[in-house]
Amino acid sequence: MAGDGSTGSDRPWTQVPRELADRMRPHLDAVADDMIAEIQARVREYDRPPDAPYSSALRTAVERVLHYFVERVADPDGEPESVTAFFHAIGRGEAGEGRSLDAMQAALRVGGMVAWRRIAADAVRLNVPPAALGAIGAALLAYQDELAAAAAAGHAQARAAVAGEMQRRRRRLLDMLLAEPPASPESIADQAAAAHWPVPRTVAAVALGRHHADARQPAFPPDVLADLNRPAPSLIIPDPDGPGRAKLIDRALAGCIAVVGPTVPVAEAGRSMEWARRTLALAERGVIDEPDGVIRSVEHMSTLILFQDEELLAALSRLRLAPLSHLRSSQQDRLAETLLAWLQSGRNANEVAMRLHVHPQTVRYRLRQLEDLFGDQLLDPDLRFDLEIVLRARHMTDRERIMPPARRTASGEVVTLRR
Incomplete structure (x- = not known):
């Protein structure tokens, strides 16, 4: 995440006079105070009392950012302590709390603006030549981008981990719903809560057959439990007879051979799947005509009875x-x-x-x-x-x-x- 002096993005650092680091160090506390005040004034999420944990975390972040910036000016080719890992952790934490990075990115912009304003105001007093001033500005922008990228990477990583865990919970819930004998209502309710899946009044199971080579990968509404990687790809559709649900299902399953089992109470999802799979087997054999759209078991009950034995x-x-x-x-x-x-x-x-x-x-x-x-x-x-x-x-x-x-x-x- 942090540069090592060997990439093109590090060129602004090499053009900043190293002696400026010693001139900046005595002013870091004052700059930090200015940054924190400006951030709290402009970014509502950071407007907290001074003794609040969020304010303490803000000060820690600002001080580390300033310290690293000065150390990098002093030795652009060295390996000073990096704050990119720190911002990567901040990104993970924001995702874990369910927040976006909007506030943090706004704070970075405000902090960069304050830093540039102080440097520009002190340029004459610090005897900074125009070329060096331009290099400092470029370094500030590169630094800001580097920290924002680290936070974004941490945020994405955490979101992917949360999504993966949630998908595992939903697959486990699907297994429980289709189990024979079925799981207890209490177990299903607990797993549904862990998977953030509101337990509906009724469900229909869907058995998936082959997928047309030229068809897109199915995309299902978020309340549909899906596992396309199991030996018998399966779905559970909540409230399948609700308004507009049939058309929604048909659109999602376009390009597949798919059979929707009968609508049943949640505890009988396994029975719906059994009928769906029997219907699918007959459709793949050609016993049941395969239409262009989704096949529904309830329209072929007499055939299912006929081929039961x-x-x-x-x-x-x-x-x-x-x-x-x-x-x-x-x-x-x-x-x-x-x-x-x-x-x-x-x-x-x-x-x-x-x-x-x-x-x-x-x-x-x-x-x-x-x-x-x-x-x-x-x-x-x-x-x-x-x-x-x-x-x-x-x-x-x-x-x-x-x-x-x-x-x-x-x-x-x-x-x-x-x-």
């Missing part, structure tokens, strides 16, 4: 679609598509034709085939319900089957309902 679903599919099993795959696809459309359209052949964009006569031909294959099963409401379940699932996994390999996840074997 895929082995059981596959067994039901084999049982109910057994009449199709001896046909070629292309025949199975056509008849399964027709049967699903028929069940979804209230068993209206003309509507089926419009849905499938085929001639009504073609639909009637296929329906006769289905009647021959399934017989009285098509008359039983319970069996029709089972058929619609397995045919819907079959249709969804058809999307998964044709998904490009790069779109698949690495979460394990995909269960399809082809037979």
